[in-house]
Amino acid sequence: MPNRGDFxxxxxxxxxxxxxxxxxxxxxxxxxxxxHRGAQVCRVQAGNSKAFxxxxxxxxxxxxxxxxxxxxxxxxxxxxxxxxxxxxxxxHVESYMGLVFANLDPDAVSFEAYMGDYxxxxxxxxxxxxxxxEVLGEPHRWIVDANWKQGAENFCGDSSHTxxxxxxxxxxxxxxxxxxxxxxxxxxxxxxxxxxxxxxIRQLPGEAPFISYPPEVTQHFKPGRLNQDQxxxxxxxxxxxxxxxxxxxxxxxxxxxxxxxxxxxxxxLRVWQPKGPNQMEIxxxxxxxxxxxxEYKRRAYQVGMSSFSPSGSFEQDDVAVWPSVxxxxxxxxxxxxxxxxxxxxxxxDMSSSEPIRDWVGPGVANSTNAxxxxxxxxxxxxxxxxxxxxxxxxxxxx
Ligand code: FES
Ligand SMILES: [Fe+2]
Numbered sequence: 548m549p550n551r552g553d554f555x556x557x558x559x560x561x562x563x564x565x566x567x568x569x570x571x572x573x574x575x576x577x578x579x580x581x582x583h584r585g586a587q588v589c590r591v592q593a594g595n596s597k598a599f600x601x602x603x604x605x606x607x608x609x610x611x612x613x614x615x616x617x618x619x620x621x622x623x624x625x626x627x628x629x630x631x632x633x634x635x636x637x638x639h640v641e642s643y644m645g646l647v648f649a650n651l652d653p654d655a656v657s658f659e660a661y662m663g664d665y666x667x668x669x670x671x672x673x674x675x676x677x678x679x680x681e682v683l684g685e686p687h688r689w690i691v692d693a694n695w696k697q698g699a700e701n702f703c704g705d706s707s708h709t710x711x712x713x714x715x716x717x718x719x720x721x722x723x724x725x726x727x728x729x730x731x732x733x734x735x736x737x738x739x740x741x742x743x744x745x746x747x748i749r750q751l752p753g754e755a756p757f758i759s760y761p762p763e764v765t766q767h768f769k770p771g772r773l774n775q776d777q778x779x780x781x782x783x784x785x786x787x788x789x790x791x792x793x794x795x796x797x798x799x800x801x802x803x804x805x806x807x808x809x810x811x812x813x814x815x816l817r818v819w820q821p822k823g824p825n826q827m828e829i830x831x832x833x834x835x836x837x838x839x840x841x842e843y844k845r846r847a848y849q850v851g852m853s854s855f856s857p858s859g860s861f862e863q864d865d866v867a868v869w870p871s872v873x874x875x876x877x878x879x880x881x882x883x884x885x886x887x888x889x890x891x892x893x894x895x896d897m898s899s900s901e902p903i904r905d906w907v908g909p910g911v912a913n914s915t916n917a918x919x920x921x922x923x924x925x926x927x928x929x930x931x932x933x934x935x936x937x938x939x940x941x942x943x944x945x
Pocket of ligand 1: 581582583584585586601602603604605606
């Protein structure tokens with residue numbers, strides 16, 4: 548949104564908002580609801596406007612949210628205090644690495660404090676090159692009949708679904724199972740309990756795949772805003788995917804749409820937008836480093852679209868499976884049997900893997916991805932936020 552007046556519509560939870568750069572250049576996140584009698588004032592997805600005019604009775608608002616005009620003011624609203632009747636705005640709006648995060652709680656901590664130690668991993672996704680990452684094209688959105696937590700927990704590190712759910716894609720040869728994330732000794736790295744967030748990383752010891760970006764792109768990578776440990780981890784990584792609790796996820800990966808063509812690295816960002824308990828809208832953005840050539844960006848977009856997008860090969864597999872979980876949870880039989888799901892993979896006695904003692908980054912790092920530690924982190928955080936209580940866990944519970 549480079550220009551004053553640029554806006555897009557977004558949701559926070561299920562509430563509709565307008566995110567707009569106002570005439571003073573500030574980013575505002577305004578509730579898309581008229582203060583007169585509640586009609587939605589902005590009806591389009593994106594655009595540029597100095598004002599928003601309500602289609603019901605014509606109240607108008609500046610792009611800062613301030614009330615600008617009301618029809619029949621002198622006859623009907625002579626004493627209306629305009630200062631009192633602007634659009635509601637999110638009390639906390641922060642821009643970070645070019646992304647905008649808003650929080651509706653006036654007492655919320657800053658975004659950086661919210662990320663906590665997870666910032667160490669989050670920054671790697673956006674700051675490999677000086678220019679950072681660029682969004683390619685418009686966001687893709689699609690509705691899936693699954694609970695939003697299905698996507699959020701998956702991106703925390705559900706490595707063990709890869710070789711089964713995505714069996715048919717792997718058989719095409721566009722990516723080998725380990726590169727795609729299937730558990731294998733010595734290549735997986737799961738980091739959980741990182742300020743309530745989690746990340747899953749695939750690395751090839753002794754190699755420098757740099758998330759499968761080709762040399763024409765990696766020549767622009769330098770530590771810059773990252774420290775050497777963060778940079779080295781990126782260099783060893785084939786893939787990194789994680790969820791910033793609750794519903795913001797990323798997948799930094801390289802693959803191809805044909806076994807004959809080389810891999811292209813790209814970053815996909817996700818928002819798992821809840822639409823009630825049994826449905827979500829998935830938002831997806833594909834990004835590449837700013838310095839990459841236009842040809843590379845086109846290729847990265849093509850590869851991203853063919854794998855992780857509404858029409859993507861991997862995506863089709865996931866959304867075929869996810870809806871059945873919410874259906875199961877809603878069955879009468881599950882209820883009368885107090886059915887519990889099993890999230891024990893890698894837990895305590897299930898695995899001989901111990902957390903890495905001298906791990907360079909924050910969080911609890913396990914040098915295996917045959918586990919569900921990241922998913923447990925997600926659900927622990929969920930439980931704590933929903934009950935406003937702290938879970939007491941010993942190291943076997945992670
Ligand atoms: S509801 Fe918007 S002008 Fe009446
Ligand atoms: Fe998947």
